[in-house]
Amino acid sequence: MRPSATARPETPGQTVLSPMLQRLAAERATGALTRDHGILYLADGQVVHAESPATPGIDVLLTTGGALRGDGWWDAVAQAGAGQRVGRYLVDSGRIPGGALELCHLGALYDAAFFALAPTSAPARFRYGVRHWIGPVRPVPVDAVQRETLRRRELLDRIWPDARTDSAPLAPTAGPVDTPVPPRQRRVLDLVDGVRTATDIAQELGRSAFHILVDLRRLAAAGLVETIRPASSGTGRPAGRIDFPEVTADPDVALLRRLRDALEAL
Amino acid sequence: MPGIDECLLDVMRLPGARGAAVVDWTSGLALGTIGESPNGDHEATAAETAEVARMAAEQPVFAQDRGPHDPAAPPVPAVEDVIVTTALGYHILRFVETAFDSSVFLHLWLDRSEGNLALSRIKLGEIAERLVLA
Structure with missing residues (x-):
């Protein structure tokens, strides 16, 4: 008996979000698929990593909670980044247990993939190798x-x-809060201030942005948070134009810098 | 390196074990699965058990018995495990405590006639600790 990440029989064709991704999987490609809202890294046609400006990277997830010290992370990147074995190095050098790395990495992968596979009209680009x-x-x-x-x-x-709660700035509602809020949602609610978006809150808490989306939708359903509507018309916006919120309305500069450094190091 | 798969293999060595999974209870994602699942679909089972785990973790009545906890650290459910007994089986959902923010639990499905609930509960707790402490 072998454990597996997925045990459902494959049903090709039913759940194709990206025909290009499907084709790359079929040809067992290795490389990076860049889409509007994130990047999926493939090795032999399987997803090995994903990144999106909408959600904290694995380094933020590991260092914010104290699982790993910031200098421990940078040391690992310095030692093993060029060899593309940072994960293995973190485990082998005793900085983080193997199981914890797998849990955190898988969470970050599915999380970033969720945003990277968001519907978009922009063309995707794949760089082989x-x-x-x-x-x-x-x-x-x-x-x-x-x-x-x-x-x-x-x-x-x-x-x-x-x-809209997924991407717009959010504010707590004016009504008195007498509904009991579970501790994890409470930490999210405490950061809702009329300015921050889901992505901002995720960065601050070092939590998966998808988890934050779930909590925010629960808080919205309970009537505790609402989206801030953009300033009303009369500001020069053409009448009748509908603005769709973007997932990455405010890309995190540090994350983008890190992405650039990582790409340059390849 | 002990990881998700090694941990699931350990779980399956328990007498009466029919299937097991590592699940994220916020999203309902199965991070790893092994053996059978009651409805033949590990992913659907994970989504359903995640809902049970979340309800237990978030009930104020269970959150009262929280032990000492660093307020700056990510909140950890006060609940250690959830046990559901059916006519033919036992289900144990064991929360996994990690040093980073997560919402992970181990789900073990035991055959009722072959399984030992008390022993399995203790062993599952040990395996959950080993998963994140090398």
Whole structure:
């Protein structure tokens, strides 16, 4: 008996979010697929890593909670980044247990993939041969990633069918808060200040942005948070134009810098 | 390197173990699975058990018995595990405490006639600790 990341029989064609990704999986490609809202890294046609400006990177997740010290992370990047084995180095040097790295990395991978696979009209680009410096941790089949991304969209819509909480600045509602709020949602609610978006809150807490989306939709469903509406018309905006919120309305500069450094190091 | 797969293999060595999974209870994602699942679909099972784990973790009545906890650290559920007994089986959901922010639990499905609930509960707790402490 072998454990597996996914055990459902494959149902090709049903859950294709990106035909290009599907084709790359079929040809067992290795490289980086850049889409509007994130990057998926493939090795032999499997997803080995994903990054998106909408969600904290694995370094933020590991260092914010204290699982890893910041200097420990940078030391690992310095020692093993060029060899593209940062993950393995973190475990072998005793900085982080193997199971903890797998849990954190898988969470970050599905999280970033959810944003990277968001609907977009911009063309995707694939660079063959590109590998991520984190190195192999626990590869996931493309089908599993696509299926999970669809399931997550449905989950969010079941909780609260208004996607604006995912990307717009949020404010607490004026009403008195007498509903009990679970501790994890409370920490999110405490950061809702009329300015921050879901991505900002995720960065601050060092939590997966998808988890924040789930909590925010629950808080919105409970009537505790609402989106800030953009300033009303009369500001020169053409009448009748509808603005769709962007997932990365305010890209995190530090993350983009880190992405650039990582790409340059390849 | 002890990881998710090694941990699941350990779980399956428990007498009466029919299936197990590592699940994220916020998203309902199965991070790893092994053996059978009650409805033949590990992913659907994970989404369903995640909902049970979340309800237990978030109920104020269970959150009261929290032990000493660093307020700056990510919140950890006060609940250690959830046990559901059915006519033919036992289900144990064991929360995994990590040093980074997560919402992970181990789900073990045991055959009721072959499984030992008390022993399995203790062993599952040990395995959950080993998963994140090398």
